[in-house]
Amino acid sequence: MAASTPAKAQILSLFRSLLRTSKNFSDYNIREYAKRRTIDGFHHNKNLSDPSSISSAFSEGKSQLEVAKRQSVVYSLYAPKSKSIMEM
Numbered sequence: 001m002a003a004s005t006p007a008k009a010q011i012l013s014l015f016r017s018l019l020r021t022s023k024n025f026s027d028y029n030i031r032e033y034a035k036r037r038t039i040d041g042f043h044h045n046k047n048l049s050d051p052s053s054i055s056s057a058f059s060e061g062k063s064q065l066e067v068a069k070r071q072s073v074v075y076s077l078y079a080p081k082s083k084s085i086m087e088m
Helices: 008-022 028-045 051-077
Strands: none
């Protein structure tokens, strides 16, 4: 199954969605980890040129977005009562 190469707008939309989802985490450490992982992942894949590897990285990013959305809901259920020292 060969998927078409995603457009630049789709890739940027995925990047913004991942960053927006990272803001949904109530815990500072997890929020910053998700943000850092998103940025690092996109920097790591910015030089991909093979259409199949671009499509593969894009589909992996979409699956990671779904995982992050589910995890943000779960983490919100068990949010700590006090803020991190970084948020004070």
